Amino acid sequence: MERIPILKMGDFLLVTIQVDMHDRLVMTLQDDLMEKISTCNSAGVLIDISALEIVDSFIGRMIANIAAMSRVLDAKTVVTGMQPAVAITLVELGLSLDGVMTALNVERGVKLLEKITRSESQYLDGTSAQELVDDNDHKS
Amino acid sequence: MITITRADTRPIQNQGDIVLVRKVVRDWALELQFSIVDQTKIITAASELARNAFEYGKGGTMKMEALLNGIRKGLRLTFEDQGPGIENMELALTDGYTTGGGLGMGLTGARRLVNEFDIKSTPGQGTTVTITKWK
Numbered sequence: 459m460e461r462i463p464i465l466k467m468g469d470f471l472l473v474t475i476q477v478d479m480h481d482r483l484v485m486t487l488q489d490d491l492m493e494k495i496s497t498c499n500s501a502g503v504l505i506d507i508s509a510l511e512i513v514d515s516f517i518g519r520m521i522a523n524i525a526a527m528s529r530v531l532d533a534k535t536v537v538t539g540m541q542p543a544v545a546i547t548l549v550e551l552g553l554s555l556d557g558v559m560t561a562l563n564v565e566r567g568v569k570l571l572e573k574i575t576r577s578e579s580q581y582l583d584g585t586s587a588q589e590l591v592d593d594n595d596h597k598s
Numbered sequence: 599m600i601t602i603t604r605a606d607t608r609p610i611q612n613q614g615d616i617v618l619v620r621k622v623v624r625d626w627a628l629e630l631q632f633s634i635v636d637q638t639k640i641i642t643a644a645s646e647l648a649r650n651a652f653e654y655g656k657g658g659t660m661k662m663e664a665l666l667n668g669i670r671k672g673l674r675l676t677f678e679d680q681g682p683g684i685e686n687m688e689l690a691l692t693d694g695y696t697t698g699g700g701l702g703m704g705l706t707g708a709r710r711l712v713n714e715f716d717i718k719s720t721p722g723q724g725t726t727v728t729i730t731k732w733k
Contacts, residue, residue: 478617478620478621479617480613480614480616480617481613481616481649482613511620511624511638511641512620512638512641512642512645513642514642514645514646514649514704515646515700515701515703515704515707516645516649516700518701519700519701541638542635543634543635543637543638544638546635546638546639547635547638547639547642547711548642550639550707550710550711551642551646551703551707551708551710551711552693552701552703552706552707552710553701553703553707
C-alpha cells in the first residue's frame with residue numbers, strides 16, 4: 459500500500475509531502491502519524507508541504523486534525539513551506555487553519571518546534587534536534 | 599461572443615480520478631497561461647467539486663471547455679452527477695453546512711475561487727455545477 463514516509467529526527471517527526479495525495483493516502487498519513495507520535499514519544503511534528511500545489515478543504519481539514527490530535531498526544535505541529543498561491547487560495551476557500559503553527563521553511567520550522575517544546579517542558583532535552591540544525595548550517 | 603476552443607470530458611468514479619482531475623485542470627490552466635494564483639484557485643475549486651460529485655453524487659463527469667471571449671481566455675468546468683441531488687439549495691450554499699463529514703466549505707469555497715458559478719440540482723436526479731475562471 460502507498461504511504462507517505464515519516465522520518466524520526468530526534469524528538470520530532472518529519473513528513474515531507476512530495477506527491478499529489480488522494481484522499482485515502484491523506485487518511486493513512488493521519489493514522490500513521492498518530493501511531494508514530496505515540497511509539498516514538500515525539501514532542502513535535504513537522505509537515506513540509508512546499509511541494510504541494512494545492513491544499514483543498516479535505517487536505518486542510520487533515521492538517522488541522524493532525525495538529526489537534528497531536529496536541530492531545532502532547533506533541534506540537536508545525537506546517538512549513540506553504541506556497542504563496544496556496545495560502546491565498548486556502549484563505550479564500552474559507553480555511554484559515556486556526557491553531558496550526560506555520561513556518562516559512564523546514565529549518566525555521568525545526569527552530570520553532572524546539573523553542574515551543576523547550577519552553578513548555580524544562581526537562582525535555584532538545585539537543586538532538588539542535589545538533590541537526592547546526593549540522594545543516596555547516597553544510598549550507 | 600464566447601467560442602469554445604477545446605473541449606474534453608473526464609470521469610469521476612473513484613478517489614484516483616479526483617487526483618487526475620486536479621492534474622488535467624492544471625495542464626489546461628497552464629496552457630491558457632493562467633497566473634500561478636489563478637491556476638491554484640481553479641485546481642482547488644475543481645478538486646472540491648470533483649470530490650462532491652464522487653462523495654455525494656456517487657460519481658459523475660467533468661466537462662472541460664477552453665473559452666475565448668475576444669482576446670480573453672477562460673476555462674469552464676462542468677461537474678455533473680446523477681446522485682440524490684440537493685434538497686435545500688440555500689442551506690447547501692451556506693458556509694459550514696454539510697450533510698457528510700466534511701467542513702461544509704467545498705461548494706461555497708469553490709464559488710469564491712472562480713469568476714462564474716452556477717448550480718442546478720433536481721432531487722432524485724442529480725446535480726450540475728458549472729464554474730468559469732477568466733484569465
